[in-house]
Amino acid sequence: MGLSATGIAVHFSGVRAVDDVSVSLSRGEILGLVGPNGAGKTTMVNVFSGFQPPHRGAVALEGAAVTGRDSAWLARNGVVRTFQAVRLFHGLSVSENVEAALTSLGHGRAAARRRALEMLDYLGIAGRAQASGGALNYGDERRVGIARALALQPRFLLLDEPAAGMNVAEAAALSDLIRRIRDDFGCGVLLIEHNMSLITRTCERMHVMASGRTIAAGTPAEVFADPGFRAAYLGLEEGA
Numbered sequence: 001m002g003l004s005a006t007g008i009a010v011h012f013s014g015v016r017a018v019d020d021v022s023v024s025l026s027r028g029e030i031l032g033l034v035g036p037n038g039a040g041k042t043t044m045v046n047v048f049s050g051f052q053p054p055h056r057g058a059v060a061l062e063g064a065a066v067t068g069r070d071s072a073w074l075a076r077n078g079v080v081r082t083f084q085a086v087r088l089f090h091g092l093s094v095s096e097n098v099e100a101a102l103t104s105l106g107h108g109r110a111a112a113r114r115r116a117l118e119m120l121d122y123l124g125i126a127g128r129a130q131a132s133g134g135a136l137n138y139g140d141e142r143r144v145g146i147a148r149a150l151a152l153q154p155r156f157l158l159l160d161e162p163a164a165g166m167n168v169a170e171a172a173a174l175s176d177l178i179r180r181i182r183d184d185f186g187c188g189v190l191l192i193e194h195n196m197s198l199i200t201r202t203c204e205r206m207h208v209m210a211s212g213r214t215i216a217a218g219t220p221a222e223v224f225a226d227p228g229f230r231a232a233y234l235g236l237e238e239g240a
């Protein structure tokens with residue numbers, strides 16, 4: 001059950017972005033999706049969230065086949081993702097930016113406004129609700145991206161490098177926030193992240209990719225002990 005992808009392959013004119021990868025995410029767990037640049041992490045999130053149909057393989061949501069469903073359908077059914085670049089509409093207020101995520105999926109304006117303010121309050125940025133989407137600092141902009149996703153009441157929340165560009169203190173606060181979101185919303189969280197200390201601080205399980213393939217998966221302790229991971233990802237010889 002949960003959200004699962006089995007035997008996924010995606011290629012772009014000869015580049016095997018993802019090659020036979022299987023990943024699953026349960027409600028209530030935080031899974032770190034890790035790997036060097038170009039490993040295929042964002043492509044997997046695109047597949048899970050309906051932004052990229054897989055060329056091979058299957059995606060299932062709570063046991064039902066959802067392969068090829070589009071992003072709006074998946075978002076309405078609880079699979080919600082954030083983007084590496086938050087991309088707020090600068091001509092709209094912060095609150096309107098969150099509301100737009102809801103109204104675009106068919107929610108009414110009044111309910112969308114209420115929900116947007118609740119989420120901004122949850123993330124501690126209600127005071128910025130009427131600010132222009134273009135007037136936020138980097139950290140607040142990231143929080144609005146998460147508010148926009150949470151407003152959709154995810155059962156599975158896919159976060160694409162939410163800590164990119166953050167300093168150590170901001171990243172630690174984000175780690176606490178992600179765990180609080182998991183506890184309060186009961187959702188499964190998939191976290192793409194390069195920073196290993198943030199991964200081990202935040203996640204119960206890791207899935208490591210390189211060059212489109214899985215090279216290790218398990219608890220952080222299991223992965224760090226895995227010879228394949230150590231050789232391929234850390235560049236360490238076995239026994240080092």
Ligand SMILES: Nc1ncnc2c1ncn2[C@@H]1O[C@H](COP(=O)(O)OP(=O)(O)OP(=O)(O)O)[C@@H](O)[C@H]1O
Pocket residue numbers: 012015016017018035036037038039040041042043044
């Ligand atoms: N739309 C696309 N068209 C062509 N090639 C693509 C496309 N999207 C991804 N790729 C290629 O597929 C491979 C995997 O990319 P992907 O963005 O999934 O990796 P990633 O692990 O998320 O990397 P990063 O950490 O840099 O974001 C890369 O070689 C990338 O250049």
